[in-house]
Structures are given as structure tokens and as C-alpha cells.
Amino acid sequence: MNADDLSQGGTTAAGPDNWANHHYRTGGNLVQLITPGGERVSHPEYDVWVKDVTDEQLASLYEDMVVIRRIDTEATALQRQGELALWPPLAGQEASQIGSARALRDDDFVFSSYRENGVAYCRGVDLTDIVRVWRGNASAGWDPYSINMATPQIIIGAQTLHATGYALGIQHDGADSVAMAYFGDGATSEGDVNEAMVFAASFQAPVIFFCQNNHWAISEPVGLQSHIQLADRATGFGIPSVRVDGNDVLAVMAATREALERARHGGGPSFIEAVTYRMGPHTTADDPTRYRDANELEDWAAKDPMTRVRSLLERRESWSEELETRVAAKADAVAQEMRSGCINMPDPQPLDVFKHVYSTPHSWLERQQDHYSRYLASFGDPAQAASEEGAR
Amino acid sequence: MNADDLSQGGTTAAGPDNWANHHYRTGGNLVQLITPGGERVSHPEYDVWVKDVTDEQLASLYEDMVVIRRIDTEATALQRQGELALWPPLAGQEASQIGSARALRDDDFVFSSYRENGVAYCRGVDLTDIVRVWRGNASAGWDPYSINMATPQIIIGAQTLHATGYALGIQHDGADSVAMAYFGDGATSEGDVNEAMVFAASFQAPVIFFCQNNHWAISEPVGLQSHIQLADRATGFGIPSVRVDGNDVLAVMAATREALERARHGGGPSFIEAVTYRMGPHTTADDPTRYRDANELEDWAAKDPMTRVRSLLERRESWSEELETRVAAKADAVAQEMRSGCINMPDPQPLDVFKHVYSTPHSWLERQQDHYSRYLASFGDPAQAASEEGAR
Amino acid sequence: MTQMTFARAINSGLRKSLENDPKVILMGEDIGTLGGVFRITDGLQKDFGKHRVIDTPLAESGIMGTAVGLAYRGYRPVVEIQFDGFVYPAFDQIVCQVAKLHYRTQGAVKMPITIRIPFGGGIGSPEHHSESPEAYFTHTSGLRVVSVSNPQDAYIMIQQAIASNDPVVYFEPKRRYHDKGEVDESVDPASALSMEKASVVTEGTDVTLVSYGPLVKTARDAALAAADDGVSVEVIDLRSLSPVDFSTVEASVRKTGRLVVTHEAGQFGGIGGEIAASITERCFYHLEAAPVRVTGFDIPYPYSKLEMHHLPDLDRILDGVDRALGRPNSLSGLEG
Amino acid sequence: MTQMTFARAINSGLRKSLENDPKVILMGEDIGTLGGVFRITDGLQKDFGKHRVIDTPLAESGIMGTAVGLAYRGYRPVVEIQFDGFVYPAFDQIVCQVAKLHYRTQGAVKMPITIRIPFGGGIGSPEHHSESPEAYFTHTSGLRVVSVSNPQDAYIMIQQAIASNDPVVYFEPKRRYHDKGEVDESVDPASALSMEKASVVTEGTDVTLVSYGPLVKTARDAALAAADDGVSVEVIDLRSLSPVDFSTVEASVRKTGRLVVTHEAGQFGGIGGEIAASITERCFYHLEAAPVRVTGFDIPYPYSKLEMHHLPDLDRILDGVDRALGRPNSLSGLEG
Ligand SMILES: Cc1ncc(C[n+]2csc(CCOP(=O)(O)OP(=O)(O)O)c2C)c(N)n1
Ligand SMILES: Cc1ncc(C[n+]2csc(CCOP(=O)(O)OP(=O)(O)O)c2C)c(N)n1
Ligand SMILES: [Mg+2]
Ligand SMILES: [Mg+2]
Numbered sequence A, B: 001m002n003a004d005d006l007s008q009g010g011t012t013a014a015g016p017d018n019w020a021n022h023h024y025r026t027g028g029n030l031v032q033l034i035t036p037g038g039e040r041v042s043h044p045e046y047d048v049w050v051k052d053v054t055d056e057q058l059a060s061l062y063e064d065m066v067v068i069r070r071i072d073t074e075a076t077a078l079q080r081q082g083e084l085a086l087w088p089p090l091a092g093q094e095a096s097q098i099g100s101a102r103a104l105r106d107d108d109f110v111f112s113s114y115r116e117n118g119v120a121y122c123r124g125v126d127l128t129d130i131v132r133v134w135r136g137n138a139s140a141g142w143d144p145y146s147i148n149m150a151t152p153q154i155i156i157g158a159q160t161l162h163a164t165g166y167a168l169g170i171q172h173d174g175a176d177s178v179a180m181a182y183f184g185d186g187a188t189s190e191g192d193v194n195e196a197m198v199f200a201a202s203f204q205a206p207v208i209f210f211c212q213n214n215h216w217a218i219s220e221p222v223g224l225q226s227h228i229q230l231a232d233r234a235t236g237f238g239i240p241s242v243r244v245d246g247n248d249v250l251a252v253m254a255a256t257r258e259a260l261e262r263a264r265h266g267g268g269p270s271f272i273e274a275v276t277y278r279m280g281p282h283t284t285a286d287d288p289t290r291y292r293d294a295n296e297l298e299d300w301a302a303k304d305p306m307t308r309v310r311s312l313l314e315r316r317e318s319w320s321e322e323l324e325t326r327v328a329a330k331a332d333a334v335a336q337e338m339r340s341g342c343i344n345m346p347d348p349q350p351l352d353v354f355k356h357v358y359s360t361p362h363s364w365l366e367r368q369q370d371h372y373s374r375y376l377a378s379f380g381d382p383a384q385a386a387s388e389e390g391a392r
Numbered sequence C, D: 001m002t003q004m005t006f007a008r009a010i011n012s013g014l015r016k017s018l019e020n021d022p023k024v025i026l027m028g029e030d031i032g033t034l035g036g037v038f039r040i041t042d043g044l045q046k047d048f049g050k051h052r053v054i055d056t057p058l059a060e061s062g063i064m065g066t067a068v069g070l071a072y073r074g075y076r077p078v079v080e081i082q083f084d085g086f087v088y089p090a091f092d093q094i095v096c097q098v099a100k101l102h103y104r105t106q107g108a109v110k111m112p113i114t115i116r117i118p119f120g121g122g123i124g125s126p127e128h129h130s131e132s133p134e135a136y137f138t139h140t141s142g143l144r145v146v147s148v149s150n151p152q153d154a155y156i157m158i159q160q161a162i163a164s165n166d167p168v169v170y171f172e173p174k175r176r177y178h179d180k181g182e183v184d185e186s187v188d189p190a191s192a193l194s195m196e197k198a199s200v201v202t203e204g205t206d207v208t209l210v211s212y213g214p215l216v217k218t219a220r221d222a223a224l225a226a227a228d229d230g231v232s233v234e235v236i237d238l239r240s241l242s243p244v245d246f247s248t249v250e251a252s253v254r255k256t257g258r259l260v261v262t263h264e265a266g267q268f269g270g271i272g273g274e275i276a277a278s279i280t281e282r283c284f285y286h287l288e289a290a291p292v293r294v295t296g297f298d299i300p301y302p303y304s305k306l307e308m309h310h311l312p313d314l315d316r317i318l319d320g321v322d323r324a325l326g327r328p329n330s331l332s333g334l335e336g
Helices: A004-008 A055-080 A094-101 A117-123 A127-135 A158-173 A191-203 A231-235 A249-264 A294-301 A305-315 A321-343 A350-354 A363-378 A382-391 B004-008 B055-080 B094-101 B117-123 B127-135 B158-173 B191-203 B231-235 B249-264 B294-301 B305-315 B321-343 B350-354 B363-377 B382-391 C006-020 C044-048 C060-072 C088-098 C134-138 C151-163 C215-228 C246-256 C271-286 C304-310 C314-325 D006-020 D044-048 D060-072 D088-098 D134-138 D151-163 D215-228 D246-256 D271-286 D304-310 D314-325
Strands: A109-111 A179-184 A207-213 A241-245 A270-275 B109-111 B179-184 B207-213 B241-245 B270-275 C002-005 C024-028 C053-055 C076-080 C114-119 C144-147 C168-173 C180-183 C199-202 C207-211 C233-237 C240-242 C259-266 C292-296 D002-005 D024-028 D053-055 D076-080 D114-119 D144-147 D168-173 D180-183 D199-202 D207-211 D233-237 D240-242 D259-266 D292-296
Touching: A055 A094, A055 A117, A055 A127, A055 A249, A055 A305, A055 A321, A094 A117, A094 A207, A094 A249, A094 A270, A094 A305, A109 A158, A117 A127, A127 A321, A158 A179, A158 A191, A158 A207, A158 C060, A158 C088, A191 A207, A191 A231, A191 B191, A191 C060, A191 C088, A207 A249, A231 A241, A231 A270, A231 B231, A241 A249, A249 A270, A249 A305, A350 A363, A350 D304, A363 C246, A363 D314, B004 B055, B055 B094, B055 B117, B055 B127, B055 B249, B055 B305, B055 B321, B094 B117, B094 B207, B094 B249, B094 B270, B094 B305, B109 B158, B117 B127, B127 B321, B158 B179, B158 B191, B158 B207, B158 D060, B158 D088, B191 B207, B191 B231, B191 D060, B191 D088, B207 B249, B231 B241, B231 B270, B241 B249, B249 B270, B249 B305, B350 B363, B350 C304, B363 D246, C002 C006, C006 C024, C006 C044, C006 C151, C006 C168, C006 C180, C024 C060, C044 C053, C060 C076, C060 C088, C088 D088, C114 C151, C134 C144, C134 C168, C134 C240, C134 C259, C134 C271, C144 C151, C151 C168, C151 C180, C199 C215, C199 C246, C207 C215, C207 C246, C207 C314, C215 C233, C215 C259, C215 C314, C233 C246, C246 C259, C246 C271, C259 C271, C259 C314, C271 C292, C271 D271, C271 D292, C292 C314, C292 D271, D002 D006, D006 D024, D006 D044, D006 D076, D006 D151, D006 D168, D006 D180, D024 D060, D044 D053, D060 D076, D060 D088, D114 D151, D134 D144, D134 D168, D134 D240, D134 D259, D134 D271, D144 D151, D151 D168, D151 D180, D199 D215, D199 D246, D207 D215, D207 D246, D207 D314, D215 D233, D215 D259, D215 D314, D233 D246, D246 D259, D246 D271, D259 D271, D259 D314, D271 D292, D292 D314
Parallel strands: A109 A179, A179 A207, A207 A270, A241 A270, B109 B179, B179 B207, B207 B270, B241 B270, C024 C053, C024 C076, C076 C114, C114 C168, C144 C168, C207 C233, C207 C259, C259 C292, D024 D053, D024 D076, D076 D114, D114 D168, D144 D168, D207 D233, D207 D259, D259 D292
Antiparallel strands: C002 C180, C144 C240, C199 C233, D002 D180, D144 D240, D199 D233
């Protein structure tokens, strides 16, 4: 099915129509629409945002989640096999990423951290591009404009300001698209994230602050960053916020759609805290057993984002062997494509290091490149000499 | 009378005793204990904090305010006369500065911006030291440890982190003193101020964030920084806050005492928004007529912090000619002392520029100083040669 | 040709850029109603509206980071940093984002951001208001850095900076804001001398004196004074600090055999050292003496009563010229 | 004497400082339970408690600014910046506060803060994890800057840095963390060679090769290789980058007449240029050739597949040595 369906749905009609005057909501209780057991529970405010979501679409979200978990597993395997230098797993955060990203329109623009590879998948990234950075073949895997998603940001929180500035541009253009900023619980402590909220609130910019509270910033528990819930941070900036079950794909989608509609209609920024959990290590270089309890992991395993959707579909008799097979096949195909893209990626050429530092020639750097190419040539290696030619 | 009386008062006995569990208060309505007309209005929560304040003490606060306004006028005059390079007037903010500073104990430690010269006065600063920086004779006027107040901070908001760190030190020492951070409405937008709240909340540090919302950051109105009240910012960090009439010296004192007591008893940080107004220009170099309305000024003139205390004292028949004369004489004396200290300040010596860059010799800089002293000597000016000797 | 102040010339250049390209947006603290603390943006908000000349909240990282986002969206933000000493909160966004995004994205994302920084001392201000932080930026690859020394260049180069698809840090010598000069507003920036080129502002044969920004005037004065003394000084205004136009400097030094560089910034790791080292590399055998640096000291910018001691002035520059020429000077007799 | 890794040596030095002075406090991200991403603080929180080895919220300006406040209160904070590329959010607090408060307050307030930064490349990491930002700090007056090249120095100098009443930026060559060396833990840092002194680690007569941090090992290897080729290279480990121990370098260059400086950081405005310029000033007439720099390129740190091209290695250093000696080299034939 077409994921774009989910970015439109019946929401415009359904939502409150005066966004500018929409009341601020403090984080309060977690918004949940599907329980871990797979029961669809109703919610007075959020049901309306997903009332158009069919079982077929739910199955499609399920498929997405399975696929990105598979991407994650495959990439982790590639790292273990020495094909990638590093990988930041997203396992556990599938619902947060899929529920939010599938609510976006193509002309919305995403600014994320390094962990949102599931979001990139939804944006339609070429699978080889996902692993380019982690293989060490590039500093960024894709052309941001090709999928309207900036490349991963490693400086914690910096991208929230980019999203806010981009949103100012949208506003200036009179467009109704939205900028989406993904960041983690740890990031909320950085000055940049707070300044982004100042700017977004001041200019009522169409930006969504989507915080995946996965409970950990490397080894630091979220309680070190804040002893009150993160969604409340936004309230202090005059930004409406909501705290949503980040392992519930439907709830995440509802909250995101609400925020998107508010932004599209001049209602300004929103903050969504998606409460989820990082099931894996921070990156493949990390050893989480040094700092966290196995019990915690078990608790969260019981809240798995895929299991509950599957249970719900089963309850509704929308589950089938055929679906399961189809999803598995899709995941396999995606993993296979990514793996072969990864393994067959051509190595960059030495003089590529000088490319794109500037958009027009810079005399100092040109001389440096010239000297280095002479240096390479001094080894008399014809292969190297050839690659030099190519690079200039 | 002894200002220290005000830093103790009957507050410890009067305050709630379990600070750690004290409920969060959103900014809500402005706390006011004395109306602009000079009426003492009662407040269910804050009266208790100033119930010990006698009329005599109120008169003393009045005197303080008159004195610091006089410091302000005198310094402005000195600037106009070319004796100071610059001066950042505090006129209008007397109640905010006196009400808060007089609530402090000697062993509390203040970190302020450039505008808290009234606070410095309360801390017992040598009057010559107040103008040292503004005359261009030093980068800082006093030894911070001599009055437990850091020298003026020009980088907006930076001092809030210093206060928080100092408070961590207090905590580490097991002391019950408090760090006090003064900053403006504009400063609330800086990352540092927000990070300071993150750290203070995370460690429950004994620090008070005292924001003088004087409605302007140079030419920018406070509404550009935030469209909700600044006191609410703190709530989003889990820090209790209060919004107080910053032109009401008693209300400011009450709010400060409450926050101090909370901090002294392990209740952590507080945020006070003192709503006041900068009656003068941003600095003597500024021309506020370019950006603000004369009406606004008039409105605020009607809320003058001194007038209302005087009216209250009159109502209570605690006002006297003698008091007025005494206060005026005190203000004159202070102004005179500052003026003569300013005018008679000895000029620094050329080689002073090299002093205190490092606490122990730094070979590169020593050589630079040596070269410069040779350079000065090359003019064969014996005065310069002598001053060199002195400086080394 | 019109006589105008330096400040006015920048204002006029900004106005031209705003007129010519709807994607140009000015951002900063107090640049709107007030027209900036130095009035450089005077009248621009009135004429171009609040959406193109934006008073921002008081947060430099916020300004720079949102400028990055605007550039992502195709805008050309021109950011004013109020004073040199207030650029550091934005340093992370400048170094890690503004400077690197083009490289990071293999050219897909352009960062045509101009960062205007009034810099340098001599105006009697307190701390943080008189610094010369240019070396932090010239050491940051991905940035271009220029500094202007006269109203005509100021007018042209601000437009060239804004037109550049690379980020440009544009240093304005604040103590020259009120100096007047002839400005030809009819010159097309695209056909004017590129902002990357240095210019020889006084010709001479005995020693090459390199400077930029506020000290170019002082350097020219020094050349005049030296001429009285029979010494012919060639003064070069670098204009661009990244890249430095080494060809022009090198050609001059090959002629004079002697080099003096002067700037207000501290010496250790300053531009002066880079120029001395690079010129020594390029024409070692043409050098008659070691390159000489006449710079601010390696100290925090001092309080204003002493700033004239910190700042290189005509006498200190002449002393440096004497050193380069091996004439009696303040360090005569010291080994070297 | 004990064989230990570089990482262990720093850990041991930190432990000593924590033991000897109750005012020493460690702060940083993930330094507690985890022991730091490089395990440099492994076990210290367990042994000294959460109040002395503090996991902070994720905010570098916050860490640095609160460290300033702790120093105000008489503490000696040792701040860990997780990776070189993450220091910039703290840049404002470092440049405007840490570096200047002693000057600002005329010596009344001491800032005995140690800023530990794992720096440099060669570990196959993504962006921001392999930078060499030292020149930003050496150009900042008020800071002292050191870099260590071997476990023994690492052990001693971390203690000297912490004991210094001035702020010290302590650069740790992260790609050497696992290298082992002999460490004598009985040496008293107070009587050991001062951290401000350079040391001649290989004696030689033909050319002086100056380096620091991660490249000292490479420089020594280059000296060995050159020796095979009949060239005698004197290798100097600077150890201190602010101040640089110019006497030691000068003495060597007066002997050899030739200078090569190598570092991973970009060249423009890097330490190499300062050393070239300063040494040229100090001993111009002893120089047989222009000082040569072998450095990283002036590019953002490249992705890991190409980092070995960016980083000076043994061959590039030898090529630089050849250039300094006027022997055939990669630039032979180019004018210069
Ligand atoms: C400015 C900065 N400081 C430190 C780091 C190192 N670092 C990388 S990820 C991380 C934790 C981030 O936690 P969070 O924001 O919760 O995101 P998550 O990794 O959980 O997705 C840290 C400290 C960094 N990348 N950037
Ligand atoms: C980091 C930084 N940015 C900009 C400035 C320039 N500046 C000085 S005062 C000021 C306004 C401050 O407003 P506010 O915080 O409300 O304090 P007030 O002056 O009203 O007391 C600005 C922008 C500065 N000093 N520091
Ligand atoms: Mg997290
Ligand atoms: Mg204000």
C-alpha cells in the first residue's frame, strides 16, 4: 500500500480547526492507543487522528517496523563482520520512528540524529546510502533534497536549530509543509535544543520537536537529564507538548498528525515526547551491560512495538500467514539489497578528500591538493596517478 | 540599622519545613505586597516571609533604594562628564536589587550581570570599585571573595552556570549558603541559562535564578524572547518559580527569602521573575527613544519602587522629615565618595597589561613583555622606564 | 562617487543585496528597529520588512543554527554578531555546521551564510567588545574570511560575500565605522576585484608591510612616515584572510626581500605567523631577514585605559620596519 | 616501573590526584558508571564516589560553566570532553571565562581547571571524532595547553595539569590509548620535568623534527628510517603547546639548521606555522632552508576510508625531511 495515504488520512477534517488557539497540554499521562497486549484502547482526544487508519494500513506499518528492525539487525551483522565501522541500532524504537515518519508528507523536511535510520527508510532513502557513513565511505550518505531529509547529525541537538530555521523558511515561503526535528532524551540538556524552542516559539515556526526518550544517553539514564517528564520542558517555552507511548505506532502517528496539522495551519511548534527504549547498545562500540540492568530490558521487551500490532491484527482477524510471509520476504529483500550495496560500494579515491570543502576554488586548498597529488605521483604508482586525474 | 537583620528575620521559623516536597508553583499571578499607591496588601503565601520586617527596616530598604538610585545618577553624570567610558543604569530596578540582595547572608555568593550595581552596594563593595570597570581602569572592580560577589559578567547568561557550579561546591561542602544568579529577560534565551537550569535541577543545587525582567534587552522587547511569562520557563525544568512585582521591595524580599530557605534546607533551586522596568537607556551609549514608547515609560514611572514605600511609611506614620534628611545625606555622601574615588583613581601602568594572564610565568608572554618593555624604554622616557620597573 | 562613512557603505551594500535577491535575509540582535548597535542596518527593516530584517531572540547559537536551516531551505542569511566577543556561543554551529555542511553533503547543501562581525579595538569599550578572533575562523576549513579596510571595499565585498555560495565571515573594523571615503555605488560587485584578492595600497621597494582591516590605515600612515625617513614601504591590504592571496604577497616580498605583518590579534597562532611561515616557504632565498610581526599581545583584550599599549600603532609598526631592515630598533642588541 | 597502557597511565594519574587533593573533582559525560567511552576514568567513581566523579547532564557549556563555578568555590575540576569535536559548545565558556577570569579579577580568582580532550584521528570513526582543535586553544591567551605522547608523560603531566593554578587543556592522543609503555608511578610530579618543557626524544644532527601527541611515535619511526638512509634526525616532543618551549627547539635548530614540524591538525594557522615563524625569527641566520610543515590538510576531517591520506605518516614525514634537506622530494622542481 501507499504510505502517503497515512500522511493525509482524514485528519484535516477531523482536527480542531483553530490551531492558533489550541490549549497547551502538559505531558500528563502517556497517550496510548494500543496496549502492549494488543488491545485497542480509545482515547478522547487522539482517536480522531487515526480514525481513518485501516487494518491494511496497520499491517503496512507493521511491515515497516519489521523491515527497519531487519535493517538494524543486518547492519549490526555487517558491523560484526567488519563491513561497517560502526552502527547505532534503533531496535526498540521502531514504532516511534515509523509512526512519526509515516505521518509526514513528502514535502515536509526531516532533521534527525544518527539513530533515525528507520525514518530515512520511510523517506525513501536508497538502502546503500543508509550505510555509506557507517562504512566510512562518506560523511553523509545521501543528497538531503532527494528525500527531504538532512543527513545524520552527530553533534547532539544541533539539528533542532536547523529544523527551526528551515521552518522559518517554510513560513517565509508561505508554504504549509513542516520541519521535523528528531532528537533524544539526552539532547534535551543541550543549549541548542532549548534555544531552538525559544526561536520556534518566538516566531511560531512550523516545526515539530520529536524527542525519542529511549531512557538512555549512552550510559546516562534520562533521570540525570531531568527529574520531570521531558514533555513538560516544552510547556515552559509556551510550546504545546504531548507524551506518547513511543512503542505504540498508532499513538505516535496520532500525536504526530495532530502536531503536523497544527503547524500546517499556523499554530506553530509542538513537542512530542515518545517514550520508548533503546533495546540494543548505544552503538556497536558500546557495552550496555556495564551500566544497565537486564531486568529493565526484560520489562521493555514485553512492550515490544511489533508484537502488539500483530496481536491487534490477530484479534481483528486481519492477520494471515500470507501477510507474515510477505513481510518477511520484504524484510529479506531489503536486507539483501542493503548488504550487497554495502559490500559492493566502491572505495573513495585519495584526492576525494579535497572535494566540496568549498563550492568554488580556494587557492590555498588547491595548492595543497596539487602538492598532495604530486606526492602521490612521486610513488610512481600508475593506479594512484590515474585516480588523481579522475579527481581533479 | 544592620542590613543583616533582613537576611535572617523570622523566616526559618515561619517557612514550611519540608522544602524538598514543596509543591511547584507556576508563575501565575504577580506576587505583590505593596501596591504602587503604597497600600500593604496581604498575600496568603508570602506575608509569612516578611512578617518580621519592621517599619524601621522598611525605612532602611527605602534608604538603600534611594542610595543606589543616587549611585546611578551620579555615575551617569560622571559618564556625561567624560569620567566614565560607559555606565549601565539600574534606575527602575531598585526594588528588585535591594529586596533580593538584602535577603542574602554574607556567606551567600552572588553572580551577576553588569547591571547589578545596587546588589554590589548591598554586598558592601568599595564605592570606587563600582566604577573601576566603567572608567576603563580594570576588567573587574573588586576581589570577588572580599564581598562574596563575582565581578560583572558581560557575556549574557554565562554567570548562571557559574552560580550553579558554585552551588554544587556549596553542596559538596555541606554548607547551607546559597548561590544567587542575577540575569535579565533577554538572557533567558541563551543556551547557558537553560543548561544552568538543567544542571541545577538535576543536582538539586542550592542556587536561585533571579531574573530581572525589565522588559527590554537593549531594543528587543521581552515578548520577542518569550510569549509566555518567564517564570514558567523554570517549571519546564522542574524548578519551582514565582513571578513577583519587581518594583515592590517587600514582595521581592519575601520571594527571595522563600527561595533561600528552600535552598538552605536541601530543597534545591528556585527561579524568581521580578517584573520591573529599565527606566533609563540600556547603557549611556544607548538611545531608547529609537525603539520604545514614551507612554510605556510613563506607565512605569507610576509604579516607582521608592514612592510606594514612602507612601506606606507615611500611611503608617513612620515617615519623618528627619528620615528624609538622613537618607538624602547618606545618598549624598555615597555619591561624593564614589565621585572622588573615581576621579582620583590612579591610572594603570603600561606593563600592567601583562599581569595576571597566568598565575605562574608563561615563557612566551614573558618574552613579549620583555620586548615591549624594551620598546617603551627605546623612547628613552624615564617615567615609562620607571613604571616598567614597578610593573615587573 | 559619493562621500560616505564606512558604516553607511556597508548599509548601502546590504541594501543592494536585499534588493537584488529576495533570498537574502538579515538576522541578528537589535538589527531591526534599532538598526543595530552601530546602526549598520539602519532603516533596512523599515524598508524590507520584519521578515527580511529579523530581530532574533538573544541567543547566538540559535541565530547561527537557524541561519543554517534557512540556508538549507535556499535562503542566504546574513547574520550580525553584535560584537566580536559574542561570537563564541555560536562557535559550535559555525565550526561543525556552517563550515562543514557543504563537505559533509558532498556539495548537495550550500551554506551561503555571511557572518558579519564588527571586530578590533580602539573604541574605549569594556571587555569582549574589542577582540580580534579572526584566526579561529581562518583555521577552520570550509569558511572564507575577509576583512575590509575602506568604504569602497566594504560596499563591494559585503555584496560579494553574500553572493558567495560558501560561508563568509566578514570582519568589519569597528573603529573605522565613522571614517569617510569615496564610494562608487555603480560598481558591479561581480566585475569588481574579487574579494579573494589582496591589493597593494602603497607601492614601495624596501620592505613589504602586510595588514588588513583597521590597521591598513595605520600601515599606510606608517609608510608615509617611513618615506620621510627615506624608507620605501609597500603596503598590502590582504582583504581576504581565507584564502590569503599569497601570490600578491610573494611577488612583493620577492621584490623587497623583507616582510612585516601587522594585526591587532594576538601573535601566537595569528595570521601573522601563517604569513611569515608561508612566505618563508615560498621565497626563502629571497628573504634578506626574518619576517617581522607587529601584533597585539597574547593577553585577554585589556581595559580601555591601556588598550593603546596593546594595539599596534604607527610607532610600533615603524619599529618593526626597522627590525626587518636591520636598522636600530627596540630589540637591537638582542640575539636573533 | 610497570608496563601499562596509555589509558591506564592517565587513569592512574587521575587516581593519584583524587587521592592527594580532596578538591579535585572529575566531571563529564559517561565518566562514572561507564568509566568514560575510552574507560579512562574506569573504576574512579566506584572508589571516590558520585560526588567526586560526576556524570553530568549532556551539555558541554553546562559542564564547563559549572566547572568555573566550582573553581570559584575552590575546587579543581577535571573536565572530560568526550571527543575533540564536541568541545565547541563549551568554547564560549572556555575562551571568555576559563581563560580570562584570572586576568579579569586581577589574580583574585584562580581557574585551576583541567580540560581533558581525547584528540586526533586514525581510529576509523565518523565525523567529529578525530579532530585536532589544539590551535584554537593555543591562540587563546590565559590557557595552557599540553599534549602527551607516552604513558609516563601521560601519568605525570595529568597530575601537573591538575596541580596547575592556571587552566590547562590536556590533549590525549586517542589512537595511542592502547599502546603500552613503562610507567614509574613513584615519580613525584612536582620534581619531574615540568610540563612546560619539550624533550628531545631522539638525538640527531641533520634536521630537527618537531612533533607532539600522536605523531611523536611516527616521528621517531621516521627518524629510525632516515637513519637507515644516512640522515640523522633529531626528534623533539613538544609536550607543551602553550607555551611552546622554544629554547629547546631553537637550540636544536641552531645545531641542525633545518626544521620540520608535523601535526595532524590543518596547516593554515596551525602550531606548525607558529613554530616555523618563531624559529625563523629567532635563528634566521642559522637556517639552511625554509622550515617545512607536514600536516593534515585544511579540510574537515575526512571519512575514515580516507583518513590515512589526511594524516601525516612515516612516508610523508620523510618526504618533508627530504624537502628540508634539499634532497629529491615530491615537490622537487617546483619553485620555492
Ligand atoms: C555535542 C555532543 N556531545 C557529546 C556527544 C557524544 N554522544 C553521542 S550520542 C550521545 C548520547 C545521546 O543521547 P540521546 O540524546 O538520548 O540520543 P540516543 O543516543 O539515545 O538516541 C553522546 C553523549 C555528541 N555526539 N555531541
Ligand atoms: C553573549 C552576548 N551576546 C550579546 C551581548 C550584547 N548585549 C549586551 S546587553 C544585551 C541585552 C541584555 O538584555 P537582558 O538580558 O534583558 O538584560 P538587561 O540589559 O535588560 O539588564 C545584549 C544583547 C552580550 N553582552 N553577550
Ligand atoms: Mg536517548
Ligand atoms: Mg532586560
